[in-house]
Amino acid sequence: MLAWQKGKIIEIKQVAPTTRSFFIETTETISFDFEPGQFITLDLPIHTQKNRRWRSYSISSSPNKTNIIELVIVYLEGGAGSNFLFNETKVGDEITFRGPLGKFVLPSTLDKDLYLICTGTGVAPFRSMIHHIQQHQISFKNIYLIFGCRTFDYALYKDEFIELQSQLPNFHYLPCFSRENEIPDWGKKGYVHDAYLEILNSKKSNSHLPEAYFYLCGWKNMIDEAQKRLMDLGYVKKDIHYELYG
Ligand SMILES: Cc1cc2nc3c(=O)[nH]c(=O)nc-3n(C[C@H](O)[C@H](O)[C@H](O)COP(=O)(O)OP(=O)(O)OC[C@H]3O[C@@H](n4cnc5c(N)ncnc54)[C@H](O)[C@@H]3O)c2cc1C
Numbered sequence: 001m002l003a004w005q006k007g008k009i010i011e012i013k014q015v016a017p018t019t020r021s022f023f024i025e026t027t028e029t030i031s032f033d034f035e036p037g038q039f040i041t042l043d044l045p046i047h048t049q050k051n052r053r054w055r056s057y058s059i060s061s062s063p064n065k066t067n068i069i070e071l072v073i074v075y076l077e078g079g080a081g082s083n084f085l086f087n088e089t090k091v092g093d094e095i096t097f098r099g100p101l102g103k104f105v106l107p108s109t110l111d112k113d114l115y116l117i118c119t120g121t122g123v124a125p126f127r128s129m130i131h132h133i134q135q136h137q138i139s140f141k142n143i144y145l146i147f148g149c150r151t152f153d154y155a156l157y158k159d160e161f162i163e164l165q166s167q168l169p170n171f172h173y174l175p176c177f178s179r180e181n182e183i184p185d186w187g188k189k190g191y192v193h194d195a196y197l198e199i200l201n202s203k204k205s206n207s208h209l210p211e212a213y214f215y216l217c218g219w220k221n222m223i224d225e226a227q228k229r230l231m232d233l234g235y236v237k238k239d240i241h242y243e244l245y246g
Pocket residue numbers: 039055056057058059071072073074075076077078079080081082083102121122124243244245246
């Protein structure tokens with residue numbers, strides 16, 4: 001088990017109406033190494049019982065040989081960790097954390113199309129992976145980032161992904177909005193499921209399934225539904241990786 005270590009909150013940025021980015025300096029290391037897709041666990045002073053104080057957050061920045069990482073966190077009404085992080089935390093505060101943790105990481109080669117499917121702050125590990133792929137010029141076939149949220153103001157890192165799409169051929173950014181009516185040409189109306197099914201169906205030939213890696217990240221409803229829809233199409237469990245936020 002990794003040891004707990006100290007960090008300091010060096011910046012907090014409001015990035016959507018109920019979502020903030022927290023920049024953390026890991027004060028006990030000069031360089032915080034991790035694999036894109038991993039998370040850290042915070043030990044928050046919200047309970048006397050140890051394991052009831054722990055909350056995990058994916059690292060949304062990519063490994064960059066510094067000791068600064070970014071987390072992107074949504075406020076959940078009634079949540080103890082949310083309340084602490086949004087109402088009782090400020091720049092300069094010390095935090096206790098453990099990590100990096102988790103196995104939700106890229107395959108060793110990107111020899112098949114990669115579908116990164118998420119809702120809300122579930123985009124965090126995928127942002128880290130995509131920047132890493134660009135920074136290291138890792139070759140890939142197609143990457144589809146299929147991001148779902150209700151309204152435009154929750155389109156986390158939108159400008160950044162649009163920019164990356166113009167720089168990285170075969171990286172496709174597909175933000176899906178469930179509660180907007182007038183959709184600009186960079187987005188889609190509806191839920192993430194319609195978006196990946198449309199691509200997969202358009203790539204099917206002679207009823208052969210297109211080869212792909214699926215990565216799902218976010219909350220249970222979306223993950224359960226995506227798993228079911230992909231398995232109904234004929235994909236098997238080992239094609240589908242997921243990180244469940246709750
Ligand atoms: C590996 C991993 C990575 C994660 N990464 C991220 C990330 O990058 N970003 C992110 O935003 N989240 C992430 N999460 C989720 C995160 O760990 C927390 O679960 C989340 O922030 C909610 O914690 P909380 O303490 O606010 O809610 P909790 O107190 O744990 O409550 C959980 C749920 O119960 C509800 N609830 C709590 N108390 C009450 C009450 N009294 N009445 C009614 N409902 C109640 C809350 O609304 C909430 O929906 C991740 C989770 C995992 C496992």
